[in-house]
Amino acid sequence: MGRLFGTDGVRGLANVDLTAELALDLSVAAAHVLGEAGAFEGHRPRAVVGRDPRASGEFLEAAVVAGLASAGVDVFKLGVLPTPAVAYLTGSTGADLGVMLSASHNAMPDNGIKFLARGGIKLDDKIEDAIEVRVGEEWQRPTGAAVGRVVDDGQGFETYVSHLVRSAPNRFDGVKVVIDCANGAAYGTAPEALRRLGAEVITYAAAPDGLNINLNCGSTHLEGLQREVIGHRADLGIALDGDADRCLAVDANGELVDGDQILAILALAMRDSGRLLNDTVVATVMSNLGFVQAMVRERIAVEQTKVGDRYVLEAMKAGGHKLGGEQSGHVILSDHATTGDGTLTAVMLLARIAQTGKTLADLAGVMTRLPQVLVNVKNVDKNRAGTDATVQAAVAEATKRLGDTGRVLLRPSGTEPLVRVMVEAESSDLADEIAHALADVVEGALKL
Numbered sequence: 324m325g326r327l328f329g330t331d332g333v334r335g336l337a338n339v340d341l342t343a344e345l346a347l348d349l350s351v352a353a354a355h356v357l358g359e360a361g362a363f364e365g366h367r368p369r370a371v372v373g374r375d376p377r378a379s380g381e382f383l384e385a386a387v388v389a390g391l392a393s394a395g396v397d398v399f400k401l402g403v404l405p406t407p408a409v410a411y412l413t414g415s416t417g418a419d420l421g422v423m424l425s426a427s428h429n430a431m432p433d434n435g436i437k438f439l440a441r442g443g444i445k446l447d448d449k450i451e452d453a454i455e456v457r458v459g460e461e462w463q464r465p466t467g468a469a470v471g472r473v474v475d476d477g478q479g480f481e482t483y484v485s486h487l488v489r490s491a492p493n494r495f496d497g498v499k500v501v502i503d504c505a506n507g508a509a510y511g512t513a514p515e516a517l518r519r520l521g522a523e524v525i526t527y528a529a530a531p532d533g534l535n536i537n538l539n540c541g542s543t544h545l546e547g548l549q550r551e552v553i554g555h556r557a558d559l560g561i562a563l564d565g566d567a568d569r570c571l572a573v574d575a576n577g578e579l580v581d582g583d584q585i586l587a588i589l590a591l592a593m594r595d596s597g598r599l600l601n602d603t604v605v606a607t608v609m610s611n612l613g614f615v616q617a618m619v620r621e622r623i624a625v626e627q628t629k630v631g632d633r634y635v636l637e638a639m640k641a642g643g644h645k646l647g648g649e650q651s652g653h654v655i656l657s658d659h660a661t662t663g664d665g666t667l668t669a670v671m672l673l674a675r676i677a678q679t680g681k682t683l684a685d686l687a688g689v690m691t692r693l694p695q696v697l698v699n700v701k702n703v704d705k706n707r708a709g710t711d712a713t714v715q716a717a718v719a720e721a722t723k724r725l726g727d728t729g730r731v732l733l734r735p736s737g738t739e740p741l742v743r744v745m746v747e748a749e750s751s752d753l754a755d756e757i758a759h760a761l762a763d764v765v766e767g768a769l770k771l
Contacts, residue, residue, distance in 0.1 A: 326452075326455065327345075327349075327455050327458070328448075328451040328452075328454075328455065330631050330633060331427065331435070331437060331632075331633075332423075332435050332436050332437035332438065333345075333349065333435060333436045333437075334426050334429070334433060334434070334435035334436075335433065335434075335435070336432055336433055337377070337379030337383065337432060337433060337434040338379060338382075341379075341383065341433075341434050341435065341436070343382055343383065343385070343386040344386070345458075346383045346386035346387050346390065346436060347386040347387070347389055347390035347393075348390065348458045348459050349387075349390070349436060349438075349454065349458060350386070350387045350388075350389075350390030350391045350394070350422070351390045351391075351393065351394045351457075351462070352454045352455075352457035352458045352459075352460070353391075353420065353422075353438050353454050354368065354370075354390070354391055354394035354395070354396050354420070355394065355457055355462065356450060356453045356454050356457055357419065357420060357440070357450070358394075360450070362419050362420070362440070362441060363419055367395075367397060368395065368396045368397065368419045368420070368471075369396065369397045369398075369399065369416075369417070369418045369419055369420075370391050370396050370397070370398050370399070370418055370419060370420040370421065370422060371398075371399045371401055371409060371412050371413055371416060371418045371420075371421050371422070371476070371479075372384060372387055372388055372391070372398055372399070372400055372401060372409075372421075372422045372423075372424070373401035373402065373403070373404040373405075373406075373408065373409035373412075373421075373422070373423050373424070373479070373508075374402070374403060374404075374423065374424035374425065374508075375403065375405075375406075375424065375425040375426075375507050375508040375536060375565050375566050376403050376506070376507060376508065376510075376531035376532075376533055376536055377424075377425070377426070377431055377434055377533060377536055377565075378431070378533035378534060379432075379434045380424045380425070380434060381533075383424050383434055383436070384400070384424055387422055387424065387436065388400065388473055391420075391422075391471055392470060392471030392472065392473055393464065393465075393470065393471070394462075394464075394465070394471065395465040395469050395470060395471050396419075396420065396471040397471045397472045397473075397474070398471055398472070398473045398474070399416070399418070399474050399475075399476040400473065400474065400475050400476060401476055401479040402475070402476075402479070403508055403510075403511075403531075404479055404480065404483065404508055404512065405483075405507075405508040405509045405512060405513075405566055405567035405568065405664075405665070405666065406423045406425055406427075406437065406508070406566040406567065406568045406662065407567065407568055407660055407662050407663065407664035407665070407666070407667065408479065408483040408508075408512060408567075409421050409422070409423045409439065409443075410423075410439055410443035410444075410660065410661050410662045410664075411443060411482075411483055411486055411660065411661075411664075412443075412479050412482060412483060413439050413441070413442065413443035414441075414442045414443035414661065415482065415486070417441075418441070419441050420438065420439065420440070420441070421438070421439035421440075421443060422436065422437070422438055422439070423436075423437045423439070423566070424436055424437075425437070425508065425565060425566035426565070426566075427564055427565055427566045427568065427569075428505075428537055428541065428542060428543050428564040428565055428569070429537070429565070430537060430538075431534055431535070431536050431537065431538065438451075438454075442661065443661040443662070444661050444662075445633055445636070445662070480511065480512060483512055484512050484515050484516050484519070486659075487512070487516040487666055487667060487670055488516055488519050488520055490656075490659045490667060490670060490671075491520050491670050491671075491674050492596065492671075492674050492678070493674050493677060493678050494520050494521040494677065495517065495520045495521045495522040495673045495674065495676070495677045496521035496522075496677070497521075497523075497677070498521075498522045498523070498558050498559075498673055498676055498677050499522070499523040499525070499555070499556075499557045499558045500517060500522050500523070500524055500525070500557055500558060500559055500560065500561060500669075500673060501524075501525045501526075501527055501548060501551045501552050501555055501557045501559075501560040501561070502514055502517065502524060502525070502526055502527065502529070502560070502561045502563070502669070503527045503528050503540055503541060503542075503545075503547065503548040503551075503560065503561065503562040503563065504526065504527070504528055504529040504541075504563055504567075505528055505536060505537050505540050505541025505542065505562070505563050505564055505565050505567075506528045506529070506530060506531040506532070506535040506536050506537070506538065506540060506541075506565075507531060507536050507537065507541065507563065507564065507565035507566060507567060508565065508566050508567050509563050509566075509567035509665065509666055510526075510528075510529040510530070510531055511529075512567075512666060513561075513563060513567065513665075513666040513669070514526050514529065516666055516670065517669065517670070517673065520670065520673070520674075521677075522673060525551065525555050525557065527540070527547060527548055527551050527560075528540035528541065528547065536565045537564065537565045541562055541563060541564050541565060542562045542563060542564040542569055542570070542571045542651075542652055542665075543564065545562055545571065545573060545579060548560045548562050548573055549573050549577035550577070552573055552574075552575065552577055553575075553576070553577050556575075557575065558575055558676065558682065558683065559572055559573065559574055559575060559580075559672075559673075559676070559683045560572060560573040560577075561665075561669045561672075562652075563665040563666065563669075564652075564665065567664070567665040567666055568653060568662060568663040568664060568665055569582070569651055569652035569653045569654075569663055569665050570582075570585065570652045570654065570665035570666070570668040570669050570672075571585075571652045572585060572669075572672060572683060574682065574683040574684040574687065575682060575683065575684065576684065578684065580683060580687045581611075581650055581652070581692070582648055582649050582650045582651050582652040582653065582654065583606070583610050583611045583613070583614040583650050583690065583692070584614075584687040584689075584690060584692070585648070585652065585654060585668060585672060586604060586606060586610075586614065586646070586647075586648045586654060587614055587617050587618065587687075587689050587690045588672060588675055588686045588687065588689065589646060589654065589656070589668075589671050589672070589675070590604045590618065590621075590623055590646055591621060591623075591689060592671065592674075592675045592678075593645065593646055594621070594623060598645060598658065599623070599645060599646060600643055600644060600645045601624070601642070601643070601644065602622065602623050602624060603623065603624040603625070603626055603642065603644050604618065604623055604624070604625055604626070604644070604646050604647060605625075605626045605627075605628060605635050605638045605639050605642070605644050605646070605647030605648075606625055606626075606627055606628075606635070606647065606648065606649070607627060607628050607629065607630045607631070607634070607635060607649050607650070608627050608628070608629065608630065608732060608734070609630050609649070609650055609732070609745070610625075610627065610649070610650055611650065611690075611692050611693055611695060611747065612693050612729065612730050612747045613690045613691045613692045613693045613747075614690050614692075615627075616690070616691075617689050617690035617691075621689070626638055626642065626644070630649070630734070631649075632648075632649060632653040632655065632662070632663050635647040635648065635649065635653070635655060636655055636661075636662070639655060639657055640657075644657070645657050645658055648663070652665065652668070654667075654668040656668070656671065693729065693747040693748065693749065693754075694747065694748060694749075694750060694751040694753075694754045695745065695746070695747045695754065696745070696746050696747075696751070696754040696755050696757075696758040696759075697743060697744070697745045697758070698743075698744045698745075698758045698759060698761075698762040699736075699741050699742075699743055699744075700741055700742045700743075700744060700762045700765045700766050700769075701739075701740065701741045702740060702741070702770065702771050703740065703741065703742055703765060703766060703769035703770055703771060704740075704769045704770075704771055705735035705736060705740060705741060705742050705769070706735065707768075707769055708733050708735050708742045708765065708769060709733070709735075711768050711769060713764060713767075713768040714733070714764060714765055714768050714769065717760075717761055717764040717765075718731050718733060718761065721746070721757050721760070721761055724757070725746075725747075725748055725757070728748065728749045729746065729747045729748035729749060729753070729754065729757075730746075730747050731744075731745070731746050731757070731761065732744075732745040732746075733745075733761070733765070740771065742765050742769065744758050744761050744762045744765060745758070746758035746761065
């Protein structure tokens with residue numbers, strides 16, 4: 324059996340890859356591993372369980388709840404709430420374990436299970452490995468009063484929305500925003516939080532039916548939001564994904580404002596208010612060079628990590644940094660959250676607009692996105708990408724040609740036999756030319 328856990332929990336086609344049986348067994352194993360690690364010591368264990376609106380989440384939730392309760396864990400069912408809400412509630416309620424059922428921005432037929440440790444933090448890789456080993460093992464089952472109890476928790480919505488409102492540094496009165504909820508988990512919480520903070524809110528894709536999550540909407544399909552913003556003459560639009568852990572935006576003209584630009588805006592806001600510890604922001608190696616250049620101009624240091632929000636969070640913890648994120652819109656504000664929170668990001672973005680009186684386009688203008696071309700070179704020996712002399716010579720030549728006005732990044736895929744060739748340059752034509760030339764070299768030198 325291959326590794327079940329990926330970079331963000333266990334994910335796959337619901338009822339094929341991710342079955343009710345697997346969900347139950349994973350939950351039992353998680354309870355055992357965390358219990359033996361001392362997470363439940365001295366008290367009766369408690370877990371919170373939430374999900375996004377996918378139809379498959381209904382039976383998978385039942386399986387997770389059954390597994391946990393059968394292992395002696397009391398379960399509080401949160402219902403449909405965003406991933407960051409489950410993370411927050413895991414911490415605020417003192418739960419020993421949080422479970423979120425979602426496949427994030429994936430299409431509706433997929434689903435996933437994400438386990439969170441006490442405090443609402445992602446499980447360590449070693450804990451995930453231990454859970455995998457224990458899946459399906461024989462075990463001594465509790466009986467009588469030792470089995471877990473199951474309760475519907477109706478307070479999660481209000482607790483989380485109140486947290487979002489308290490996190491805002493100022494109100495947004497006079498700001499008109501369209502929010503695309505991706506027919507996902509934040510269809511209720513996100514509009515409510517923004518309204519309570521004074522914004523005029525127009526909702527889009529906020530009517531989930533279990534089948535329409537991420538369907539031509541959300542952070543991976545911005546066309547509808549762009550039309551709505553222009554049609555309603557709104558100040559901006561916010562696009563969440565299915566579980567609302569990421570946020571992208573569009574300005575009043577319908578132009579995309581991506582995660583790098585949002586990160587730049589929030590970095591300046593936090594620096595100006597004295598909340599950007601060490602004047603440092605954490606980003607990944609895929610962040611646009613324009614973002615790095617803008618931060619250098621503003622005398623803000625950028626610490627770059629491997630791609631993945633877990634690596635961003637690790638670097639933030641290690642350095643005590645308060646802000647980090649990815650181009651995809653995962654933004655972590657560690658003063659308020661333990662994970663990326665799309666609605667919280669939107670709250671901080673609207674707060675900056677209201678506080679400065681500037682448009683989103685003006686604020687995003689702090690950085691200029693360099694044209695970026697990404698080419699996936701398939702069916703190659705990705706493990707030799709960093710050592711092959713021919714490939715490295717081509718990279719060195721391209722880097723020399725670009726100078727300070729661009730960059731080259733070759734990155735082996737973590738899941739497929741391919742190498743990603745990314746080039747940034749002053750013009751799209753130049754980036755495209757160099758990227759495809761390098762891709763040809765990689766294909767010729769590393770072909771399987």
